[in-house]
Each structure stands twice: as C-alpha cells, then as structure tokens.
Amino acid sequence: MDPEFHRIRRLPPYVFEQVNSLKAKARARGEDIIDFGMGNPDLPTPKHIVDKLVETVADPRSHRYSVSRGIPGLRKAQAAYYQRRFGVELDPEREVIATLGSKEGLANLAQAITAPGDTILVPNPSYPIHPYGFIIAGAAIRSLPPVTQETDFMTVLERATRHSVPMPTAIVLNYPSNPTAEVVDLDFYAPIVEFCRAKGIYILSDLAYSEIYFDGNPPPSILQVPGARDIAVEFTSMSKTYSMPGWRMGFAVGNQKLIQALARMKSYLDYGAFTPIQVAATAALNGPQDCVEEARQIYKARRDVLIPGLLDAGWNVPSPPATMFAWAPIPPAFAHLGSLEFSKRLLTEAKVAVAPGLGFGEYGDGHVRIALVENEHRTRQAVRNIKRFLASADPARPQDVPAQKKVVA
Helix, strand or coil, rough: CCCCCCHHHHCCCCCHHHHHHHHHHHCCCCCCECCCCCCCCCCCCCCHHHHHHHHHHCCHHHCCCCCCCCCCHHHHHHHHHHHHHHCCCCCCCCCCEEHHHHHHHHHHHHHCCCCCCCEEECCCCCHHHHHHHHHHHHEEEECCCCCCCCCCCCHHHHHHHHHHCCCCCEEEECCCCCCCCCCCCCHHHHHHHHHHHHHCCEEEECCCCCCCCCCCCCCCCHCCCCCHHCCEEEEEHHHHCCCHHCCCCCEEEEEEEEHHHHHHCCCCCCCCCCCHHHHHHHHHHHCCCHHHHHHHHHHHHHHHHHHHHHHHHCCCCCCCEEEEEEEEEHHHHHHHHHHHHHHHHHHHHEEEECCCHHCCCHHCCCEEEEEEECCCCHHHHHHHHHHHHHHHHHCCCCCHHHHHHHHHH
C-alpha cells in the first residue's frame, strides 16, 4: 500500500465525523434527529440580496472569469462597512481583499506567510481552520490554553512566546469566539497589539461573528486599536451576518503586507467568487440592514429558549453573549465520558446532535458546542428530550462501541 501523503498525515481523524456517521445512520432508520451540531445558518438569505443575484446572473457578461481580489465595488462596500461600524478607514485597493469565505482566506494566508517549522500561536479550544490551516502549511502550533482565575491572556501569551523557538510568526485571535462564545473589548486588544508590535508577531483576527451579539454591545475590531494595522489583518464573513453560508463570501482587511501576500497567493489559486455573487454581496453591504437585526433577534430568541430550558433540565449552561453557539460544560455526572462519548449518548438516547468539544482542541474536551440552528419549536423539543435523558440515563454505562463495531464489520 502506498504511504499516506505528507500533509494528510498531519491531519488527525475528523472527530466530528464519528457523530455525523451516527447521525446519518439514525436518520436512515427514520429517527428524528434535532441537529445542533454544525454552525450552518438555517435562515433564508434576504430577498433583496437574492434578487440582485438573479438580476446579475441574467447578464451573460457576468459569467466570465471574475477578479480574485474582489470587484472594486465590493471592496469599496466592505471599506464603507468598516468606516460606519468601527470608525476604521481602509484603502479598498491596498487594505481590502474579498475571500471565498473567511475559512479560505485564513487557510491561504497561512500558506502565504508560513515556512515549515515556523511557530504559530493559536488559542485552544479553537475553530479547526485556525490551527490546521497552519499545520497544513507546515507550521508548528503552540496552543494557548484557556485563561483561568490565576492567569490572564497576556500572562498566557507572554509565557508561550518566551518558550517558543523560533519566535512565533503569528497569533490567531477569534472574538466573539467559535466555539466558546467569549467576547472581549478594546481594552483586551490594546496590550496584545503593543506586545506583538514589539516582538514582530503578526495578528490574524477572525471576526466572523461581528454582527451576532445579544447584549446591545457590538463587538469591536482589533483595527480600532492605534498601530494595529502595522501587524494585524482581520477576517469577516457574510455567512452569518446575511445568512449566506453557501455563497462563500468573506473578506480580509488591514495590514497591507499581509493583504498583498494573500492577494498574490490567491492570484495563483482562484479567479474569485462568481461575479453575480460579488454583486449581490455588494448590495447586501450597501443596502438596508434590517435583515441583520432580524437575524440577530431570531438567534437571541432561540438562545432564550435553550438556556433556561437546559437549566430546568438540570444542565447549567452559560448564556452566550454573542455568536450562534452555546459552549456547554458536560454535566458533572457524565464528565468522565469526555465530549465525544457524551455527544454519542445525546444522539442515540436523546436524539439530539451536538459538536464534541474535543474537535476544537484537547482543552475543549470538557464541553460540547450547541448551535442555534433549529427553530424555537424544535429547540423546545430538544430540551424535553435532553431532560428525559438526564433524568433516566445511567452515566456509568458507556456507549455501546463493541456492538457498533460488530455491525460495521
């Protein structure tokens, strides 16, 4: 048998696939599975955005190769968004680039700026592309463990930098966070920017959930910090803000050197998003924003059904102030199972799918991630199922792995 390809060897088995496989088998048996596993927005894309797409598709000139960096109008629209939302002025030509979603942008920038053996600092738990985009590029990852009552983020960052050889090339930040839903303010970013400028460390900020917040306090951009553009680039996405996940449209903005590196990498790899999608995305950014507030309120209403319902069921889960996720500590009676086995138990016995925290890094293994992607009626049903499960399940009984292996064989 041929040896496994080098880059593939660096990728561990996909943790989520085990739950996805069980979910698919259950549905094939006709079981009704309430799926909170993937952060896949279920809300329809607003009509005025779809209408603009349809209008543009009708023009045969729009079917030719597009512009990898993004059409000028789209880059100008993203710059205008940053101006009105954050008070940050960007040059659409040199400081803004369109990406095929923020995930593609992060992965391609990792390829552009990373040499084999470089050290990258990534919080753990973290959205998988944050570490694995760099691992695929050949980097070594140094995990930044969760902050505790005894340590703050700067203490963790300084310690990791001090013990990294070579000096880290970059650090990834993600607030509001996927999966933890943690939020920060500008006072959090300021010392990080000062430290990284002094050390020559680039900052990659993932701000995909900039518009999904529930406490009336809009999350800031790291580019609001003076001097941040000397070292920082920030990624945003239209997937959640405008319910456009399948459209694959995002942006990177900020440091000109990083934007140029990403643009050069992308020029070899793609011709940009389909032009009608870029035109429709421009209409989304420049058009009425009521749809953003409507989506925000829908996610908030789902959160306000889920969190009190779980508390009533005996599962104390912190209420997320932002994102479309709840980061749920495994109930103490089931903690010994770990997140993967607990997720399997929820699926097979409560008919509820969640994402095991282990899939976001080893420090996430004490949690599961619950996505707010089912309507309120389905969410209430899921809460009832979970309540019955927690009241009747035997925490000492492991998932019936041997029987599953026998069936597969």
